[in-house]
Amino acid sequence: MAFRSVFDAGALRSEFEASGISTRFIPIIWKHVFQNPRCQLDEVPSLPAAAYAVLRSKFKPMTSSLSSAVDAKDGVTTKLLIHLQNGSSVEAVIMRYDTTLGKYDGKPRPGGLRSTLCVSSQVGCKMGCKFCATGTMGFKNNLSSGEIVEQLVHASRISHIRNVVFMGMGEPLNNYNALVEAVQIITGHPFQLSPKRITVSTVGIIHAINKIHNDLPNVNLAISLHAPDQEIRCQIMPAARAFPLVKLMDALKLYQNDSQQKIFVEYIMLDGVNDQEEHAHQLGKLLETFKVVVNLIPFNPIASSSFQTSTKQNVTKFQKVLRGLYNIRTTVRKQMGDDISGACGQLVVSLSQQRSVGGASLLTDIEDL
Template sequence: MALRSVFDASVLRTEFENAGINPQFIPLIWKNVLQNPNCKWDEIPSLPAAAYPLLNSKFLPLSSTLHSVSHSTDAVTSKLLIKLKNGAFVEAVIMRYDSRLGQYGGKQRPGGLRSTLCVSSQGMGEPLNNYSALVEAIRAMTSAPFHLSPRKITVSTVGIVHAINKLHNDLPNLNLAVSLHAPVQDIRCQIMPAARAFPLEKLMAALHLYQKNSQQKIFIEYIMLDGVNDNELQAHQLGKLLETLEVVVNLIPFNPVGSTSQFKTSSETKVKKFQRILRETYNIRTTVRKEMGQDINGACGQLVVTEQDRLLAERKGLITDIEDLHL
């Protein structure tokens, strides 16, 4: 049997329970591995005697390795290429910034130095299509020894309606971000073909129910594409679509990947006008995402596995969705 990662929580818990070992020792094991990734199981103190042979025979401290790190010239963005046990690669982006910079409502912004880790849950994939693993991973993150607050975690989705309907019950207090990208269904499907499976009216009903149950604001991601979804009419359509929800709209300058992209970035003038309509006409809090890490293909969410694989996929016509190109 192939050795599994000790951070595979469900497998580890099942093995412990089958062996009569209390799962309460799992956080202690994780804490020791985090402090010493190269540790030997016998070096971890205070475990039941039966735990040591089980760990030695079935688990590795780490099953993935850091393949490479790229640092942006902006000095605040880094991209990690992580090699999994099966040879596949996934990427993560770390963004560091001072949230006190600038003003909001005429006052100094609160906050301080912070970092955001953007993780692709399947290489390039939809996290809510990997629902059970996503829930388990977040439950681990919010438990000992990590103790992350759910309010510091955001799950970004294209809008998998049936999963959104379960999310609050399974993961309360989590932040939800929805990649909307258009205020009407036909344009949304043009930008993001995966949206065909989830009509906009059903998605909006799911978001209203989610907000009613969670009492939390929802983040709306909106990529600005020149001549596609960035005119004044579409700004008004978006405002009317969202005005009965408590949302924060994040306007995202599009970062083209490769020369074959059919989409172009909206001008700064169009982005500002779009933002002004949402703010002033519909009183919707609207931000424009700062572009970070473009020189390392590391703008938030732009998690392509390798340049070679991406180009091959483009030549074969495999990249057809804006979510594969950018988010």
């Protein structure tokens, strides 16, 4: 890329250090751009002259642009189409919640209105999960840390973001260095999101799971498990062949011992494939020694898949087995943004699938927690 984003922290620090400029000015630049994303870098106040020269020659305040923001009929979901400087596009989704409407342990939940942003880490994905539209794109390229952070900047112009989930396009742990740098940026000044309000989802990249707690302490880990045994997992998630379930569970046990954090388990409900009572018992036995929250996800049909959505009866029965017999906290994910292809597994940018919604150009597909 001819110019880097100012949110590409490593590149900006290197350039400043090479020019003898103190890196303490970097948060000042980020704060100004976060508040004024359409600014020119010459407008950032109180920088040394050498800093302006470096910024003008090598960086842009924003390398991406917001092509469209489409609201779903549910009134709480907004899907963003973000155009990158290399000509590619990614999608991000804003999901708004009123936490006081739910209950926890039978009591009203504290809090209030909050927004969660689901961000992408790659253009496309090489994992090829058969129930996910993003996998049909294949892998195009990794995003830089700046391109990841810019999704938050764009979304913050629309809604105050309190939580960030890396559940959009791509496998975050396959873009590990950019992921780590992006999280470090958004948990620092000026964004200052709590690490406990950031969740990273993965299909189970074992070598990255083994180091993520040291690199990103207190960040939540979500595992896209989706099957209780290796055979079914390989059928619906081809990449699972490289990460055998036994070894994955060993890695998760070590992660939990080190972090002392709950693990979120994502489980997409596919009719007749992984949603039977026997599968619930298998999953319960697999997870009964872990501190986990299992999130059962109603399948959102995509054009390239022959899978069907589980019946409500099967989902309810599955949940009762995990809760009642194995004492595993289990939730059913609320479907959000289906009509704008913003629901779990639907994120894919493909010109051949372009359609118009509300006068905006909308390119079909994501996961929400």
